[in-house]
Amino acid sequence: MIVGDRKPLAEIAEMLQPYNKICVLGCGACVTVCLSGGEKEAAETAATLSIWRKKEGKEVEVSSETMLRQCEYEYIDELAEKIKGYDVILSLACGVGVQAMTERLSDKVILPGLNTQFFGYPLEQGVWTENCLGCGDCVLDMTMGICPIARCSKSMLNGPCGGSQDGKCEVSEDVDCAWQLIYERLGKLGVIDRMDPVQPPKDWSTSHHGGPRTVVREDARVETTSEQA
Amino acid sequence: MKQPASKLEKVLKSGHFAVTGELGPPKSADVETVKHHADEMRNHVEAYNITDNQTAIVRTSSIGVAATLMQMGLEPVVQMTVRDRNRIALQGDLLGAASFGVRNFLCLQGDHGKFGNEPGSKNVNDLDSMQWINAVKRMRDDNVFIGGEELEHPLPNIFIGAVANPFADPFEYRPYRLAKKIAAGVQFVQTQCIFDLDRFEKWMEKVRELGLHEKVYIMGGVTPIKSLGAARYMKNNVSGMIVPDALIDRLKGAQDKKKEGLNIAIETIQRLQEIEGVAGVHVMAIAWEEMVPEIVERAGLYPRPAVD
Ligand code: SF4
Numbered sequence: 001m002i003v004g005d006r007k008p009l010a011e012i013a014e015m016l017q018p019y020n021k022i023c024v025l026g027c028g029a030c031v032t033v034c035l036s037g038g039e040k041e042a043a044e045t046a047a048t049l050s051i052w053r054k055k056e057g058k059e060v061e062v063s064s065e066t067m068l069r070q071c072e073y074e075y076i077d078e079l080a081e082k083i084k085g086y087d088v089i090l091s092l093a094c095g096v097g098v099q100a101m102t103e104r105l106s107d108k109v110i111l112p113g114l115n116t117q118f119f120g121y122p123l124e125q126g127v128w129t130e131n132c133l134g135c136g137d138c139v140l141d142m143t144m145g146i147c148p149i150a151r152c153s154k155s156m157l158n159g160p161c162g163g164s165q166d167g168k169c170e171v172s173e174d175v176d177c178a179w180q181l182i183y184e185r186l187g188k189l190g191v192i193d194r195m196d197p198v199q200p201p202k203d204w205s206t207s208h209h210g211g212p213r214t215v216v217r218e219d220a221r222v223e224t225t226s227e228q229a
Numbered sequence: 230m231k232q233p234a235s236k237l238e239k240v241l242k243s244g245h246f247a248v249t250g251e252l253g254p255p256k257s258a259d260v261e262t263v264k265h266h267a268d269e270m271r272n273h274v275e276a277y278n279i280t281d282n283q284t285a286i287v288r289t290s291s292i293g294v295a296a297t298l299m300q301m302g303l304e305p306v307v308q309m310t311v312r313d314r315n316r317i318a319l320q321g322d323l324l325g326a327a328s329f330g331v332r333n334f335l336c337l338q339g340d341h342g343k344f345g346n347e348p349g350s351k352n353v354n355d356l357d358s359m360q361w362i363n364a365v366k367r368m369r370d371d372n373v374f375i376g377g378e379e380l381e382h383p384l385p386n387i388f389i390g391a392v393a394n395p396f397a398d399p400f401e402y403r404p405y406r407l408a409k410k411i412a413a414g415v416q417f418v419q420t421q422c423i424f425d426l427d428r429f430e431k432w433m434e435k436v437r438e439l440g441l442h443e444k445v446y447i448m449g450g451v452t453p454i455k456s457l458g459a460a461r462y463m464k465n466n467v468s469g470m471i472v473p474d475a476l477i478d479r480l481k482g483a484q485d486k487k488k489e490g491l492n493i494a495i496e497t498i499q500r501l502q503e504i505e506g507v508a509g510v511h512v513m514a515i516a517w518e519e520m521v522p523e524i525v526e527r528a529g530l531y532p533r534p535a536v537d
Contacts, residue, residue, distance in 0.1 A: 153341050153352070154312075154338055154341065154352065154354045154357065155354045155357070156338065156354070156357040156358075156359075157357055157359075157360070158357050158358075158359035158360065158409065158413075159359070159402070159406050159409065160397065160398070160399070160402070160406070161338045161358070161397075161469075162338070162392060162393075162394030162397045162421060162469045163340070163341070163397065163468040163469045164397050164398050164399070164468070164469065165397055165398050165468050165469055166398060167398065168468075169468075170340070170341060170468035170469065171341045171343055177398070180398060180399055183399050183402055184399075195402070195405065195409075196405070196408075196409060196412075198359055198360070198363055198409060198412055198413045199359070199360070200360065200363075201316060201355070201356050201360045201364070201375055204355065
């Protein structure tokens with residue numbers, strides 16, 4: 001899922017300074033699951049914001065709403081009527097949701113209430129880790145399921161650097177060395193020789209480095225280009 | 230057979246126990262101190278490693294200082310990390326350095342940017358160290374850039390180096406990592422600072438078992454410890470470094486810590502000379518460069534062989 005983290009209230013209050021009718025809009029997808037931007041967080045954020053503004057002597061009308069997914073036009077269209085009267089929408093969706101809303105409701109101001117963090121999953125209750133960078137050319141087959149691009153601090157493809165110690169990455173005791181994990185995993189599966197080949201430089205053009213990406217699935221399109229032509 | 234690329238390669242090839250020093254460029258464009266240190270050890274080392282924004286701290290570039298050394302008639306080993314440059318910049322800089330005579334290159338991953346004075350920087354890591362070693366070899370031997378295009382003119386012979394860390398984990402994998410670097414094209418390696426000789430010897434045992442010492446020149450890394458604080462710092466704060474308690478105790482017990490630190494370094498070098506498969510020593514006396522001549526002399530490595 002996409003993991004996010006709510007922005008500090010002071011920052012939110014600052015960006016909402018010019019507005020007086022505010023809707024805090026939660027999203028029912030990833031950010032609900034990672035407890036940063038769902039219905040509950042939207043209500044909490046709205047309440048705290050209202051108190052904050054009151055204290056500042058600049059009272060404001062704040063309410064909260066939640067929709068299923070801010071990243072799909074279909075759901076956005078359903079919501080449009082409801083949020084008509086607000087000066088601003090503070091979206092607690094990820095950056096994708098904020099932008100889909102902006103695109104679809106172009107006369108509305110949609111501001112981000114979250115810092116979108118990464119693609120990851122919860123390790124335990126309340127702890128999420130980054131697992132995938134969306135590089136566009138998955139290498140999990142090579143490493144048997146542990147991503148060196150996302151989980152090695154240096155995105156190395158040919159084994160551990162000299163900073164790996166006691167299973168931890170040189171950047172922090174809190175980060176496992178991905179290559180230690182890969183080494184152990186390949187050993188356990190009896191394919192340790194996968195460590196041996198010199199992996200060539202990665203083609204990063206399939207990732208964001210190739211410019212913003214678009215995926216086109218002709219078979220899934222309603223109107224194909226040929227029909228339009 | 231190709232002629233050796235550099236004096237360093239010549240010395241190693243001739244079977245002499247080679248000595249390299251290390252120079253850390255300054256956080257300014259004033260390289261007078263570096264020049265001074267280089268001069269101090271000019272008769273005691275074959276070549277000088279010049280660090281590349283070491284520990285991710287901004288400094289005069291390795292290639293910049295290499296130019297200064299070349300003007301002084303000295304031989305640089307240009308360190309190039311993959312941390313700060315993508316493949317375009319790396320390849321271009323290698324050509325640039327080779328164009329004014331640099332022949333020794335050391336290909337490294339580099340410490341993570343978070344440790345330096347620009348913790349907010351982007352860590353490039355377009356290539357990893359293995360891929361960079363291989364890219365240099367391919368430029369030299371196959372006359373091609375990474376992308377497949379040919380160089381307009383062949384490179385002069387260059388001597389490809391890397392690092393090896395017998396003290397990092399997973400320990401059992403480390404000799405195989407060296408084997409992989411050899412497969413990628415490395416010709417000489419310098420190791421992480423050796424304080425735990427037992428572990429180093431264990432690593433060398435495996436290295437010999439795999440026959441790697443016959444395929445690559447292995448230079449042991451030695452750093453004289455200046456103080457108890459420095460030893461403790463390295464023990465506790467530097468990932469991939471092992472400082473045994475016995476060494477800390479020995480320093481603790483010594484009246485004159487500096488003298489003891491030097492003694493330890495010298496003894497280490499003497500022991501390294503006894504180990505089969507160790508081809509030389511890389512002395513990293515950063516901020517203590519003036520001691521290099523004494524260390525080399527007392528370790529029995531002076532005068533240096535004449536190879537030209
Ligand atoms: S310690 Fe491990 S995870 Fe960290 S940069 Fe090195 S190889 Fe990658």
